[in-house]
Amino acid sequence: MRLLIIEDDRDAADYIARAFREVGHVADQAPDGEEGLALAVDRQYDVLIVDRMLPKRDGLSVIGELRAKGIETPVLILSALGQVDDRVKGLRAGGDDYLPKPYSFSELLARVEVLARRRGGRGEETVYRVADLELDRLSHQIRRGKQDIDLQPREFRLLEYLMKHAGQVVTRTMLLENVWDYHFDPQTNVIDVHISRLRSKIDKGFSQPLLHTIRGAGYMIRDK
Amino acid sequence: MTNDLVTTGARPAAEHSPPAGWLRGGRARLKALIWPRLSALGKLSNTTAFKLTLVYLTVFALFAACLLAYFAWNTRRLITEQITRTVDAEITGLSEQYNQGGIRRLVFIIDSRARRPGSSLYLVATPTGDGLAGNVGLLGEGVLEQTGWTETVYRRLDDPEGTEHHALVRVFQLPSGFRLLVGRDLDERERLYDVILGAGQWSIALVIVLGLAGGFFVARRVLQRVDAMTETSRTIMAGDLSGRLPTAGSDDELDRLAVNLNVMLERIEALMRGFKEVSDNIAHDLKTPLTRLRNRAEEALRTGKGESDYRAALESTIEESDELIRTFNALLMIARAESGQASTPMTEFDAAEIARGVGELYDPLADDKGLTLRIEAGDNLAARGNRELVTQALANLVDNAIKYARPHKLDASGTPADVLVEARREGDHIALSVSDRGPGIASADRGRAVQRFVRLEQSRSEPGSGLGLSLASAVAHLHGGELRLEDNGPGLKATLVLPRGGPQLPQPSE
Numbered sequence: 001m002r003l004l005i006i007e008d009d010r011d012a013a014d015y016i017a018r019a020f021r022e023v024g025h026v027a028d029q030a031p032d033g034e035e036g037l038a039l040a041v042d043r044q045y046d047v048l049i050v051d052r053m054l055p056k057r058d059g060l061s062v063i064g065e066l067r068a069k070g071i072e073t074p075v076l077i078l079s080a081l082g083q084v085d086d087r088v089k090g091l092r093a094g095g096d097d098y099l100p101k102p103y104s105f106s107e108l109l110a111r112v113e114v115l116a117r118r119r120g121g122r123g124e125e126t127v128y129r130v131a132d133l134e135l136d137r138l139s140h141q142i143r144r145g146k147q148d149i150d151l152q153p154r155e156f157r158l159l160e161y162l163m164k165h166a167g168q169v170v171t172r173t174m175l176l177e178n179v180w181d182y183h184f185d186p187q188t189n190v191i192d193v194h195i196s197r198l199r200s201k202i203d204k205g206f207s208q209p210l211l212h213t214i215r216g217a218g219y220m221i222r223d224k
Numbered sequence: 225m226t227n228d229l230v231t232t233g234a235r236p237a238a239e240h241s242p243p244a245g246w247l248r249g250g251r252a253r254l255k256a257l258i259w260p261r262l263s264a265l266g267k268l269s270n271t272t273a274f275k276l277t278l279v280y281l282t283v284f285a286l287f288a289a290c291l292l293a294y295f296a297w298n299t300r301r302l303i304t305e306q307i308t309r310t311v312d313a314e315i316t317g318l319s320e321q322y323n324q325g326g327i328r329r330l331v332f333i334i335d336s337r338a339r340r341p342g343s344s345l346y347l348v349a350t351p352t353g354d355g356l357a358g359n360v361g362l363l364g365e366g367v368l369e370q371t372g373w374t375e376t377v378y379r380r381l382d383d384p385e386g387t388e389h390h391a392l393v394r395v396f397q398l399p400s401g402f403r404l405l406v407g408r409d410l411d412e413r414e415r416l417y418d419v420i421l422g423a424g425q426w427s428i429a430l431v432i433v434l435g436l437a438g439g440f441f442v443a444r445r446v447l448q449r450v451d452a453m454t455e456t457s458r459t460i461m462a463g464d465l466s467g468r469l470p471t472a473g474s475d476d477e478l479d480r481l482a483v484n485l486n487v488m489l490e491r492i493e494a495l496m497r498g499f500k501e502v503s504d505n506i507a508h509d510l511k512t513p514l515t516r517l518r519n520r521a522e523e524a525l526r527t528g529k530g531e532s533d534y535r536a537a538l539e540s541t542i543e544e545s546d547e548l549i550r551t552f553n554a555l556l557m558i559a560r561a562e563s564g565q566a567s568t569p570m571t572e573f574d575a576a577e578i579a580r581g582v583g584e585l586y587d588p589l590a591d592d593k594g595l596t597l598r599i600e601a602g603d604n605l606a607a608r609g610n611r612e613l614v615t616q617a618l619a620n621l622v623d624n625a626i627k628y629a630r631p632h633k634l635d636a637s638g639t640p641a642d643v644l645v646e647a648r649r650e651g652d653h654i655a656l657s658v659s660d661r662g663p664g665i666a667s668a669d670r671g672r673a674v675q676r677f678v679r680l681e682q683s684r685s686e687p688g689s690g691l692g693l694s695l696a697s698a699v700a701h702l703h704g705g706e707l708r709l710e711d712n713g714p715g716l717k718a719t720l721v722l723p724r725g726g727p728q729l730p731q732p733s734e
Contacts, residue, residue: 085569102549104542154584180585184557184616185550187623187692193588216539 001025001116002044006036006062007051007078016049019105020112033057040066045073046116049108052079052090060093067094074115078103087183106217110169117168128163131223133202133210135163144202154179155198162211162221171218195219273446277439284435285428292424296417303413307392308373314344314406315396322398330404331357344408345378345391351401360405361386368403371395375410390414449478453485465493498559510548517544554691561613561698568702570726573611575654576601578618579647586622590643594631597622598641605647607654608726609703614656617699618645620692621658621718628662629715650721653705657719659712696720703727 003020007013008031017027028043030036033054040048040062048066052059063075077095079086087098096118097111128135134143140156142149151159157179162170172191176182195211203209212220269275322330327348334346338359347358353368361383364376372395377388393407453469460467468489469482524537561568583599590597625643644659697707700720704727708719 088569104546180581182581182585182615182619183612184619185553186585186619187550188589188626190585190589193592194585197588216542 001046001113003027003047003049003112004030004036004039004043004045005049006030006033006040006054006059007049008032008054009051016105016108020109023109031055033059033062037062037065040073041069041071047112048073048075049112050075050077050095052077052081052086060090060095063094074118076108076111076115104216106169106214107171107173110171110174110218113168114165114170114174117165128160128166130163130166130210130221131208133163133221135160142202144206149201151198151201155194155201158194158198159202159221162219166221167223169214169217169220174218267447269443271443271447271450274439274443277435277442281432281435281439285432288428288431289424292420292428296420296424299420300413300417303416304392307408307410307413308394311344311392311394311406311408315394315404318404318406319396319398322402322404327356327398327400327402330398330402334358339382344406345380345393347403347405349403349405351403353403356402358405360407362388363405367393368395368405371397371403376407378407446478453478453482457485460489465489465496510551513544513548513551517541517548520544551691554695557613557616558691558695558698561695561702568610568613570609571611572606572608573614575605575607575614575647575656575722576603578611578615579645579656582615582618582622583645585619586626590626590629593626593629595626595629595642597626597643597645599645601645601647602649605649605654607722607724609722610699613699613702614720614722617696617720618656618658620696621656621720624692624718625658625660625662625716629660630662649724652725653721653723655719655721657708657717659715659717661712661715663714665709665716693718 003025005013005016005027007016007029010031013029013031017029020027028039028045030039034056036048036050036054037057050059050062054062057065059077059079063077066073066075074096075094076097076099077090078099078101079090080101087100090098096115099108099111126137128137132145135156136142137160142151142156142159158175161175161179172189175191175195176186195213199209199211203211210221210223212222214220318330318333321333325332331348334348334357337343338346338357343359345358345360347360347363347368348356349368350356359381360378361381362377362379364374364378367374367376373392374395375390375392378391378393379386379388390410391407392410393405396404396406398404449470449472456467456469468486471479471482471486473479520537521541524534528534528537579601580599583597587597622643622645629642631642642661644657646655646657646659648655693707693709696718700707700722703722705720705722708717708721710717710719
């Protein structure tokens with residue numbers, strides 16, 4: 001995956017770039033809005049990571065300019081402004097995801113990977129399959145092997161989101177945002193409880209567990 | 225000043241001729257003495273009230289002057305008219321007498337009339353200009369030669385002092401060439417005219433003097449109040465935020481302004497107090513975990529034996545810093561909610577949906593702790609506000625309730641749940657409440673419980689930042705509502721009461 005990090009804080013940018021390279025991605029850096037815009041127009045990237053407050057040209061204006069030029073590369077906005085209306089403003093300007101600072105790298109990585117695969121992803125499929133687990137998005141039926149599984153509506157949406165991003169790490173915040181549409185910190189790890197309920201319904205009694213906890217990051221549904 | 229002069233005079237001879245510096249000093253002292261008065265006068269005359277008075281005064285004086293001038297002129301005209309009419313009538317009568325009885329009769333009549341006190345002026349003259357009868361001694365040059373109306377000086381024959389007066393006269397030529405002059409003295413007219421003009425001038429002068437005095441008085445009163453307000457605002461600016469502007473209770477515009485400013489000051493004071501509390505509490509409650517964080521890192525460096533030790537230390541460091549970030553975010557959120565609604569987007573939302581959503585999110589958590597959570601949400605609970613903030617506030621309350629609730633023995637008939645999440649209407653408000661069966665909060669502590677970081681003794685053992693209730697309270701205030709804490713007997717019932725129409729602008733307390 002090829003990334004462009006537009007961030008004026010040298011240390012932060014270096015740190016992210018290094019971390020992405022360690023997990024096998026290619027990361028370019030731009031220290032200001034103008035250079036970032038030029039690079040993003042010039043080269044092909046899978047995801048752009050854009051800081052909101054940048055010298056020369058602010059982050060939202062970079063995104064606006066890119067979208068105006070018809071460049072639809074997914075954009076993740078980084079911002080020290082973490083409030084509700086700031087996020088809404090960022091997404092309205094053409095951003096695809098919004099991550100308030102400070103963030104953990106695992107959160108950033110998980111979100112960037114989801115963004116990168118979104119275009120070629122399984123959004124259009126009507127049936128998601130992971131190993132012998134099957135989820136029908138139209139009839140809302142779930143089967144594991146030969147057994148029907150009964151889920152609450154919210155559990156269904158939780159599983160649907162996890163299966164849509166099968167093989168990818170999904171963080172707790174991502175689940176809270178995408179499954180519940182809540183954008184705040186629920187203090188207690190309520191998500192963990194929901195996951196363990198779901199796990200008991202789809203994994204209990206089967207030899208091969210599918211729903212895995214990724215330490216320090218989140219959860220993942222995968223075959224092996 | 226006189227004191228200074230005396231002491232100067234008593235100085236030794238060498239100092240008798242005062243140096244130039246003394247003169248300057250004296251002048252400066254004089255200036256110092258007079259200047260404050262002058263500048264006070266300048267300040268007074270610089271007030272809006274005084275300037276307005278001046279404008280009104282000028283306009284009023286001009287009007288009065290015009291009115292008086294018109295009045296005087298008209299009076300004069302009327303008197304002239306009356307004189308003309310009298311003289312005309314007399315001339316008609318006299319010429320008739322002449323026609324009937326000739327010059328003899330005319331002379332006779334005029335003689336008798338001229339002797340009456342306060343009579344008109346009469347003169348009968350021959351065609352050559354010699355007087356035959358009448359009471360006029362001296363006349364202006366060439367008056368008799370010209371028939372018709374003339375204003376002239378004259379002297380009365382019967383006037384012992386022989387002073388000159390003014391008169392309006394008419395010269396009439398009789399058929400035989402004799403000339404008849406009849407006139408009236410004009411002094412009365414002039415006197416009346418002068419009296420009116422004089423009275424007018426005086427009254428205008430009086431108006432100006434009184435007006436100026438009134439203007440000064442009004443301006444001084446206004447200025448005194450404004451000065452008092454300025455004085456108070458200065459002490460407030462100097463840092464004493466508890467000061468309030470004086471109000472006279474008269475409900476005039478200055479009073480209303482003062483009342484409004486006081487409301488504003490109250491708000492500022494509350495904000496500043498909040499700000500101070502935040503910084504105090506940040507200092508107190510963030511320093512503790514920061515110190516812990518630092519100590520742990522230091523200890524790992526000092527005693528760490530291998531990779532696994534370091535890893536464990538780093539992991540706990542990250543955990544600890546995540547907790548710090550969480551606390552910090554909550555603090556920011558509260559500060560933002562408290563700073564007012566200007567930047568918070570408000571939309572229509574359904575309180576029932578929020579109650580159901582939050583209840584459902586926390587239900588498994590309650591279940592894990594062996595608690596039952598029940599949701600009771602009515603219909604038609606639309607309200608205006610920030611959906612996310614209200615959701616977050618309710619989530620905090622539910623989170624708290626689950627933390628402190630104790631499992632309650634259920635009998636067969638289904639007694640109240642351990643945690644009850646309710647949404648209902650209360651008149652113009654909607655109420656979102658969370659009741660638990662935990663230890664509750666003693667009524668004496670309830671006020672304190674919504675303050676930041678306050679964690680009542682019994683709750684110290686539970687994890688959390690202690691910001692849940694204060695955040696809920698801040699969100700309620702942002703919406704123009706309140707957070708109500710009640711006894712649930714046993715337990716706590718926390719209710720977010722929000723106006724359905726959203727926040728209203730703060731009204732000055734009447």
